[in-house]
Amino acid sequence: MDGFVEVYAKSTGRKQRVPEHWLDHPVLSRDFEKTPSARAAEQAPAPKPPAGIPPTGSKPPAAGEKE
Numbered sequence: 606m607d608g609f610v611e612v613y614a615k616s617t618g619r620k621q622r623v624p625e626h627w628l629d630h631p632v633l634s635r636d637f638e639k640t641p642s643a644r645a646a647e648q649a650p651a652p653k654p655p656a657g658i659p660p661t662g663s664k665p666p667a668a669g670e671k672e
């Protein structure tokens with residue numbers, strides 16, 4: 606992600622890209638509303654790693670241990 610999100614400006618109705626942290630600011634966020642695609646993207650689950658690749662943080666079994 607590049608830190609920007611698509612929004613609609615309430616005053617003009619135009620689509621814009623603004624820094625995502627603007628939406629957390631009480632003054633800067635007044636005129637902006639996330640687009641439906643931006644709202645869906647934040648609710649989408651994180652992609653799973655391909656099969657055969659262990660998840661991050663997993664340790665290989667020690668010598669003599671079963672998986």
